[in-house]
Amino acid sequence: MKTSRAAARGIDAFLRTATVGLERIVSSERVKVAEWGGEQQAPGSNRAGGSNVAVVITLCCGAAAAIGAAGLLGYLLGHRALAAVFPGSRPVSGITGICLIALAVSIARLRSSGSGVMLSKRLAGLVAATMLAEIVVFVAATQPELWLSAEARSLAVGLHPYPATSLVLLGLSLIPLPGKARWRDGIAHVIGTLIIIGCLVTMFGHVFQVLWFVDPRIQFFPVLATSAALALLSLAALLAGPIGWVRILVSRTAAGAIARLVLPATIVVPLATAMTVQGFHSGLMSRAGLTIIVGVNMVFGAALVLGAAAILRRREEAQQHLAAIVRSSADAIYGIGADGTILSWNRGAETIFGYTADEAIGSPASMLEAGGEPDSTIRVRKDGRRIEVELTTSPIHDDQGAVMAVSAIARDITEQSAAARKLSESESRFRRLADSNILGIFFWDASGRIVDANDEFLRITGYSREDASAGSLSWSQMTLPEWEAQDAVKLRELLETGWCAPYEREYVRKDGLLVPVVLGAALYEAESVQGIAFVLDITDRKSAEALQQLRTADLQREVAVQTAALRERAAELETATRKLARSNQELEAFTYSVSHDLRAPLRAMDGFSRILLEESQGKLSATAEEYLHRIRKATERMSQLIDDLLSLSRVSRHSLQVRETSLSAIAAEVADELRASDPRPDVEFVIGENVHAQADPSLLRIALQNLLGNSWKFTSKHPRARIEFGVSEERDGPVYYVRDDGAGFDAKYAAKLFTPFQRLHAASDFDGTGIGLALVERIINRHGGTIQAEGSPEHGATFRFTLQMPSPKEQPC
Amino acid sequence: MLRNKAILLVEDNQDEIDLALHAFRSSNIANKVVVKTNGKDALDYLFHSDDTLPGVVLLDLNLPKLSGIEVLREIRANDRTHLVPVVVMTTSREERDVVNSYELHANSYVVKPVDFQQFTESMRQLGVYWLLLNEGPNP
Numbered sequence: 001m002k003t004s005r006a007a008a009r010g011i012d013a014f015l016r017t018a019t020v021g022l023e024r025i026v027s028s029e030r031v032k033v034a035e036w037g038g039e040q041q042a043p044g045s046n047r048a049g050g051s052n053v054a055v056v057i058t059l060c061c062g063a064a065a066a067i068g069a070a071g072l073l074g075y076l077l078g079h080r081a082l083a084a085v086f087p088g089s090r091p092v093s094g095i096t097g098i099c100l101i102a103l104a105v106s107i108a109r110l111r112s113s114g115s116g117v118m119l120s121k122r123l124a125g126l127v128a129a130t131m132l133a134e135i136v137v138f139v140a141a142t143q144p145e146l147w148l149s150a151e152a153r154s155l156a157v158g159l160h161p162y163p164a165t166s167l168v169l170l171g172l173s174l175i176p177l178p179g180k181a182r183w184r185d186g187i188a189h190v191i192g193t194l195i196i197i198g199c200l201v202t203m204f205g206h207v208f209q210v211l212w213f214v215d216p217r218i219q220f221f222p223v224l225a226t227s228a229a230l231a232l233l234s235l236a237a238l239l240a241g242p243i244g245w246v247r248i249l250v251s252r253t254a255a256g257a258i259a260r261l262v263l264p265a266t267i268v269v270p271l272a273t274a275m276t277v278q279g280f281h282s283g284l285m286s287r288a289g290l291t292i293i294v295g296v297n298m299v300f301g302a303a304l305v306l307g308a309a310a311i312l313r314r315r316e317e318a319q320q321h322l323a324a325i326v327r328s329s330a331d332a333i334y335g336i337g338a339d340g341t342i343l344s345w346n347r348g349a350e351t352i353f354g355y356t357a358d359e360a361i362g363s364p365a366s367m368l369e370a371g372g373e374p375d376s377t378i379r380v381r382k383d384g385r386r387i388e389v390e391l392t393t394s395p396i397h398d399d400q401g402a403v404m405a406v407s408a409i410a411r412d413i414t415e416q417s418a419a420a421r422k423l424s425e426s427e428s429r430f431r432r433l434a435d436s437n438i439l440g441i442f443f444w445d446a447s448g449r450i451v452d453a454n455d456e457f458l459r460i461t462g463y464s465r466e467d468a469s470a471g472s473l474s475w476s477q478m479t480l481p482e483w484e485a486q487d488a489v490k491l492r493e494l495l496e497t498g499w500c501a502p503y504e505r506e507y508v509r510k511d512g513l514l515v516p517v518v519l520g521a522a523l524y525e526a527e528s529v530q531g532i533a534f535v536l537d538i539t540d541r542k543s544a545e546a547l548q549q550l551r552t553a554d555l556q557r558e559v560a561v562q563t564a565a566l567r568e569r570a571a572e573l574e575t576a577t578r579k580l581a582r583s584n585q586e587l588e589a590f591t592y593s594v595s596h597d598l599r600a601p602l603r604a605m606d607g608f609s610r611i612l613l614e615e616s617q618g619k620l621s622a623t624a625e626e627y628l629h630r631i632r633k634a635t636e637r638m639s640q641l642i643d644d645l646l647s648l649s650r651v652s653r654h655s656l657q658v659r660e661t662s663l664s665a666i667a668a669e670v671a672d673e674l675r676a677s678d679p680r681p682d683v684e685f686v687i688g689e690n691v692h693a694q695a696d697p698s699l700l701r702i703a704l705q706n707l708l709g710n711s712w713k714f715t716s717k718h719p720r721a722r723i724e725f726g727v728s729e730e731r732d733g734p735v736y737y738v739r740d741d742g743a744g745f746d747a748k749y750a751a752k753l754f755t756p757f758q759r760l761h762a763a764s765d766f767d768g769t770g771i772g773l774a775l776v777e778r779i780i781n782r783h784g785g786t787i788q789a790e791g792s793p794e795h796g797a798t799f800r801f802t803l804q805m806p807s808p809k810e811q812p813c
Numbered sequence: 814m815l816r817n818k819a820i821l822l823v824e825d826n827q828d829e830i831d832l833a834l835h836a837f838r839s840s841n842i843a844n845k846v847v848v849k850t851n852g853k854d855a856l857d858y859l860f861h862s863d864d865t866l867p868g869v870v871l872l873d874l875n876l877p878k879l880s881g882i883e884v885l886r887e888i889r890a891n892d893r894t895h896l897v898p899v900v901v902m903t904t905s906r907e908e909r910d911v912v913n914s915y916e917l918h919a920n921s922y923v924v925k926p927v928d929f930q931q932f933t934e935s936m937r938q939l940g941v942y943w944l945l946l947n948e949g950p951n952p
Contacts, residue, residue, distance in 0.1 A: 592907055596875045599904040599927055604828035607929035611835060632929075639927035646906065 053239055053250050060236035061108040064229035067092065068100025071225065085225035089206065092225050095134060099127045099167050100229045106174055107233055110240040121174060128171030131164050162202075163222035166195045166230050174237065189244030192234040199231035204271070208278065254315040258308040265304050269297055332389075332410040335396070336365045343405060352389070352412045354382035365408075379410065388417045440517070440535035442473075450475065460517060460537045462509035478507045480514075490521075494531070498523045504538070516542045591649045598642050606635040637769075641757075644771035647702070648756065651778050656696045658783075663691040663700060663736065667725040670704050674712045682719060683712065688726030691736065693803045695783055703779040706772040707738040707799055713766055714797065715742030733804060741796035750789045776801075818868030818944060819845040823855040823884065824902075825876055832929065833871075833936060840937030844868070844944055852879025856887050859894045869943035870899045872919075874910055882910075885917045896950040898943055 067085055071092025074083025083091030092100075102123045109120035173188040199222070205213030206224045222230065238246040249259045276293040279285040285293075326333045332349035334342055345360040353360070353368060359382075370378040370386055379389050389410040395403040434441045440457030442450050450473040458465060463473055479487065483505050494500040502520035509515055521533035609631045613620075620628075664687055671685040693700070708723060715721030724739040745753070745760045752758045756774040773789075776799075780787045783803045791797030820837075824830050830848055837846060847867060849855035856879070859866065870888070874881035881901065888894045900921040901914045914922050923939065926932050943949075 592905065595905045595907055596903065599925075600826055600829060602927045603904070603925060603929065603932060604826075604832065606927055607828070607832040607835070607932060610929040611832075636928060643906075650908075 053242070057110075057236045057239050058108060060232040060239070061104040064232045064236070065101045065104035067225045067229040068097040068104065070097070071100070072097030084223070086206075086228075089224040092223055092229075095130065096163060096167070096222075096226055099130055099171075100226070100233070102127045103167065103170060103174075103233050104229075104236075106171075107236045107240060110174070110237070124171040124174035126171075128168050131167040131171065135161075135164050135168070162198060163226045163230060166198065166222075170195060170230070170233060170237065185241060185243045188237065188241070192238045193244065195234040196231050199227035199234070200267070202227035203231070204274075207271070208274065254312050257311045257315075261307055261311070262304055265300065269300065273297055329409075330411075332408070332412075334360070334365075334408050334410075336406045336408060338404060340364050340366060349410070352381075352387070352410060353379065387412050387414045389413060440537065441532065442535070443530070443532050444475075445530050449473070456537075457535055460509075460515055460535055461507055462511050462513075467510070478509075480506065480508060490519075494521055494523065498525075502534075502536075507535075515539060587649075588653075591646060594642060595646050599639060602635045602639050602642075606632050609635070641769050641771075644769045644775070648771055648775050648778065651699060651702065651775055651782070654696075654699065656699070656782060658694050658696055661693055661695045661697045661700055663693055663695075663704070663725075663727075664689055666697065666701050666704050667691075667708065670701070670708045671723075673705075674708065678712075680712075680716070680721075683715060683721040683723060686722060686724040686726075688724075691725070691727045693734070693736070695803050699779045699782065703776045703801075704738075706776045710772060711738060711740035711742060711797070713742075713768070714744070714761075715740050716766075718742060733802060735800050735802055737798055737800045739796065739798040744791040744793050744795045744797045745789070746793055747791060750791070753789050754787070817844070818866075818949075819847050819864065820940070820944070821855065821858065821867035821870045822846055822848045823850075823852065823870065823876065823881070824848065824873045825850045826873075829873070829925075832932065836933040836936035837940060839933055840940060842937065842940035842944070844940070852876045852881065852884040852887075855884055859888060859897070860891060866894065866897055868898070868949060869920075869939070869947075870897055871902045871939070872899055874901060874903045874905060874914075882913050882917065885914065885919060889918055898947065898949055900939060900943065902939075 070085050071083050072094050074080065074091055075094030075097060080091050081087070083093075083097075085092065106120035106123035106127070109123075169191045173184075173191045202213055202222055203224060204210075206227075235246075238244060239250060241247070242250050248255055249263065250256060272293070276285060276290060280287075280290045326344075326346050329346060329348045330351070332352040333344075333346045334349045335344040337343045341362055342360050342365050345355070345357040349360065350356055355363075368379045370376060370380050377389050377391055378386055380386055390413045391411075392409040393406050396405040396407055398404045433439065434454045437454060437456035437459070440454065440460045442453035442457045445451045449471060450468070451471070453468050453473065455465075458468060461473070461478060467473060486503065486505065490500045490503060499522035500520065502518045504516065504518055506514045506516050516538050518536040518538055519533060521531055523531040609628045613625060613628050667687045668685075671687065675683075704725070708725065711721075711723045715723065718741070722741050725737070727734045727736050729735075743761070743766070749760050753760065754773050754777040757770040758774075759768065759770040761768075777787050780801045780803070785802035785804050787799060787801035789797060789799050820842075822830065822833060824833065830850075834846060834848075837844075847858065847864075849858055855870075855872075858864075859870075872881050872884060876884065879887075881903070885899055885901070888897060888899060898920045899918075900923055901910075901919045902923050902925055903910065904925055906924050911922050921939075923935060926935060
């Protein structure tokens with residue numbers, strides 16, 4: 001094979017050189033790709049390896065051209081044996097030799113592209129024209145009706161009709177005739193096949209010395225060399241198509257392989273057998289030789305059959321293997337016919353789309369489509385679920401290169417796609433964060449260098465994008481020595497936990513200024529030392545803090561001033577309180593000493609006046625006695641005044657003990673006391689029932705003693721009297737009253753009633769110190785109430801008072 | 814034999830003393846009346862006198878040197894005198910004095926009336942009660 005290829009290359013080179021020379025002669029035109037060349041590029045062709053075919057074509061053409069050349073040379077040199085090529089055969093004529101060379105070149109160039117194709121067709125046309133001319137000359141020479149010169153006659157000598165016709169037809173078949181390529185191929189196919197058959201017959205005729213073929217007088221069939229060359233050229237032409245049965249021969253299919261294997265044998269075996277039989281008959285071979293040859297033939301035939309079977313089996317296995325791959329593939333692999341129906345359906349397709357093979361095959365493939373965009377990779381399963389697929393479709397061509405079906409490979413990428421989408425979303429979110437430049441973000445590699453950073457980081461640190469890409473951003477350059485200790489702590493935290501909590505620090509900007517930031521970092525993975533960090537510029541916050549500190553300082557000063565003022569006030573207040581406490585103490589001491597020391601002298605005055613009266617009975621004048629009595633009277637009154645003053649003071653100092661108090665009961669007791677002290681049956685007490693109040697009972701007793709006592713006193717001049725105590729419910733709460741029909745008072749002095757020691761009646765009419773109502777008012781006031789007096793002379797008096805102590809349930813808890 | 818027991822009058826005001834003695838006399842109370850004009854003398858008499866203890870001590874609160882309340886505390890703190898009946902006799906009606914006196918186990922608290930007639934009457938009643946009716950502790 002190697003040798004043959006080398007030979008083919010040599011011949012091809014020769015032919016190419018010859019072609020180039022001829023090309024220059026024939027035409028300098030550049031032409032376009034012709035149909036044969038174009039067809040050769042048809043996709044999906046299942047022809048055997050082009051190089052093998054090309055080798056065969058080149059060898060065939062080369063052999064034919066060699067025969068032609070030998071014939072031409074022999075003719076020119078007058079060397080008969082050279083012109084005959086095969087010993088014992090007749091010579092090839094010179095013109096036939098030229099035509100063979102031209103056709104060989106033409107066919108060899110068929111497979112080339114561009115101008116070579118056009119050249120080959122022109123050469124073929126030249127051959128056809130030459131041969132046609134020769135036939136015409138020959139016919140003219142052989143017809144007696146036509147007159148021809150002796151020179152012309154000699155030219156026609158040696159023309160054989162079959163090879164001449166063959167050359168014309170072969171040449172014509174290679175010329176691009178008008179009409180459909182299919183038709184042209186069909187004609188070329190028939191011509192080539194007929195020429196081959198004819199040539200084989202001629203060769204067999206020569207082999208078996210059939211008279212028709214070997215007798216020089218019968219010049220129908222070509223000489224042996226010419227027929228061999230014609231057969232080779234026809235084969236080469238068919239192969240160059242390839243067209244007709246040759247296409248099977250060169251196909252990659254098992255059929256092609258078997259044909260290639262068996263076809264030569266079908267020619268060689270009968271030929272060999274026939275030659276053997278002939279040899280046996282002519283006595284050249286013994287019976288044993290015949291037997292051996294036949295046996296060898298049989299074995300050869302059997303080997304061919306087995307070889308063919310082996311080829312078929314290999315193919316079948318390969319196909320089964322392929323089928324198994326398709327069948328067991330997790331991807332859906334299915335075929336779609338030209339009419340859009342599903343032709344095949346593998347297990348993966350069943351899984352992915354949910355249809356069984358029985359359901360799917362024969363159904364329209366469009367049932368898988370989701371509608372909408374035609375290029376969509378969304379498909380619909382049998383259960384209606386939509387899935388996303390990765391789809392690969394490829395056309396399946398028939399021998400003619402037409403698309404007869406489409407194979408589809410679909411992979412369910414719904415989950416991957418969702419994952420990819422999520423990843424892409426998260427990436428785009430992160431990208432958004434980085435691009436938004438809210439935060440400075442940078443990435444560092446294993447060596448600790450900052451390898452990438454966003455614009456905000458560059459803005460914060462004052463570096464340019466060029467600095468960053470040049471790798472000149474360095475951590476240590478941006479760090480003051482005082483931060484190194486903290487950085488070390490944070491780095492340890494980062495390496496131990498994979499991230500470090502944000503902390504405040506300062507960067508040294510490119511321009512040398514310091515910028516306060518919050519920095520946080522995280523490693524990509526736990527084991528890695530690469531990571532991402534964010535940086536937040538807190539310059540504004542820091543200035544705000546500084547401002548705040550200034551404000552705070554101001555505020556603190558203000559507070560200090562205020563505090564000092566307050567302290568002063570507190571000191572003043574304390575002094576005042578102390579003064580008040582002292583004056584209270586003094587007051588107490590005063591009242592104490594009043595109660596002790598002011599009364600003792602009175603007793604002495606009264607006592608000694610009395611003793612004097614007793615012991616000087618009858619010795620004193622009536623006037624003197626009267627004076628002593630007056631001293632005693634004054635003493636008594638003084639004593640009463642002191643008592644009242646003290647009780648007023650006591651009421652003021654007394655601590656209130658408020659509780660639910662029955663005023664009715666107190667009033668009744670006071671009334672009883674009054675009646676007991678001075679029985680006056682003509683006085684009627686009317687005391688309201690169930691009069692209650694939240695009050696201090698001991699103080700209320702004093703108040704009622706005074707009020708009822710007043711009424712008792714001021715009704716003493718009336719023959720009958722009515723004294724009332726009760727309560728009336730007014731809008732603002734209960735109003736208590738004490739009413740009598742006694743002496744009353746002049747209303748214009750009502751306000752003066754409650755002033756201590758203020759009296760509206762002469763002491764001679766009604767005794768009293770004038771302290772009682774002052775006492776009552778103080779008691780009422782201490783309960784949070786008020787008291788009012790109404791009255792007119794001789795029409796009685798009414799005292800109304802309230803006790804507005806908040807009831808316990810109204811007090812806040 | 815309370816009838817023979819003395820009355821110890823602790824009073825600094827001579828007027829008061831005279832009036833009291835007059836009142837006892839006019840009330841026919843013949844018991845010996847020992848008068849001490851300050852607290853110290855009164856305690857000296859009670860603690861160191863060879864006399865038998867008085868049947869009743871009439872104690873004024875407003876005294877020079879030792880106040881009446883302090884005298885009362887000393888009397889109650891002393892083994893010899895802690896059971897002696899003490900009647901606080903004063904012009905004061907102060908709550909504070911009343912409470913203090915009773916806390917120190919005064920046997921009575923009497924406010925001396927300004928009116929001499931009433932004063933004489935209260936002296937008579939005190940004498941009758943403490944020297945005749947009341948049974949004191951054995952000396």
